[in-house]
Amino acid sequence: MSNFKKVTVNTEPDSSKADPVTETFWQEISRSLLKDKAAILGGIVILAFLLMAVFAPYVAPHDPYKVSLDLQFTKPNAQYPVGTDMYGRDVLSRIIYGARISLLIGFVPTIISMLIGIILGVISGYYGRRTDFLIMTLADLVLAFPSLLLAMVVMYTLGASLLNIFIALSIVGWAGTARVVRAETLSLKNKEFVEAAKATGVKDYIIMLRHILPNCIPQLLVLLTLNIPISILSEASLSFLGVGAQPPASSWGLMVSNGKEYMFNAPWVAISPGIAILSVVLAFNFLGDGLRDALDPYLKQ
């Protein structure tokens, strides 16, 4: 269609662009991210939820744990904007406090599993041979399981608790990162700068830390943003199946799950925490997609 036109437009010198030579990696990313409206929106929503989680006691209109049976299933009104649940607790305040658990579940297992994946991936790619075979076989095994079933089995074995969710999601999640980092390491380890470092006697772990891993940062950033929502959704699924977060700690997933029996007479109890999950997950996906577009030149290298 307008392909030809676009190409000519792009080749014209663009004065609005900063000088690509003096621009740093981070400047370049933020410049192209700031052009992406969906990514900006995603970032703002994530920030808002993070602030809400941190300042929950100041933001929440009511005590999220206060049971008042005379207020059971109050319809959304001015005092209780999203109504109350089966124990007469304010649903909005519970969602605000629930952000703490749900965001924690988004970040902690994702970071743990990515750290495991990074370490195993770089070792696997760098040393090759038997080490590589061993680690990659293990990764293939983990990836062969449908992830939810594997997480269910881990939760069955360890029992339902917040810590065990971290463990289960880490066990399930590391293999994907390991594969990405390994592939990147394989392509980097024969580059001149790595050879040069080796020739001057730099220790292996320093080569991996200083010369190989910094080059994986673009991929890892995208993976991080896109893995966090997966963790949040996985925990929600586990909670729904009764092997996730346990009361009194209440994640959004658990709130939806607890509200399911009252879906037909008090739908707000289950629907509203679901909207919170949807908003955060959507925000991370928007940001992740924007980040992937912004990092595209680095990812294709």
Added chain:
Amino acid sequence: MGKYIIKKLLVSVPLLFGITLITFIMLNIVPGDPIALMMKDHFNPDVVARVRLQMHLDDPTYIRFLRLLWDALHGDFGVSYILNRSVTELLVEAFPNTLILAVAAALVSWIIGIPAGVLSAVKKNSAVDNFFMGFSLLGVSMPIFWAGMLFQYVFGLKLGILPVSGFDGPEYLIMPAIVLGWNSAGTIARLTRSSLLEVMRNDYIRTARAKGYTELKVILKHALKNSMLPVVTVMALQVASLLSGAVITESVFGVPGIGRVAVNAIQNRDMPLLQGSVLFTTFIVILGNLAADMLYSYIDPRIKYN
């Protein structure tokens, strides 16, 4: 081609062994006596001892693993603690329902995903693009059970046009298939879009345009076919995510499939049943991946079989 398939089949053997080993280890390091845990309040030491003997639970661990392996090779996954029936029988009974649900959901995901991806690519960066990509992203970003509950509320209760739960006819399939299919439509749509955009940069597309074909014809006749390669691979890899999603969808809509068997097994701490359903499902996923490999090499003969 034959050689390639045989090689792939041979690689699956250690994979199946590894999966059985991992599942066995994880389910057998559960602290406490599984039989006592299962009996909860009805605990009776005599019964526990008898059941342990019956289930060979007092044998050394490696013997129990070898027995599991040997039996699994013969299609025998033991006897359910709770239902006192052959696990294989229960799984074979449940599997067709999961299969029907998964196939219907896959169809839904293609029907939504491929046109959405094509339209987005054609109208790149327009309102149409944003709408379709947003719609597909919405499906990925909703917890499946929450979407299921919303559907039940709106279409089952408020509008009363679809049955809320159960599995007694084609109308029972509509909601679960849409909920599960929408969830994976996003992946298909994004992939179709990026792959089509990639293909549209090729010289032969420019040639087709130069010949004066309409844009629609260029896309349908020349671009779409070639852009479907990565999409087909993902379709086959979808087996894993569909089966994962089916666990939840089946629980929400009361579909008597493998997923619900697994969930019931967890809730009742029925170890043989859980072990059987996990192994069975994972075997299916490996078969799916194998099929993906074959399909891919059939569609794109350029792929080297070495």
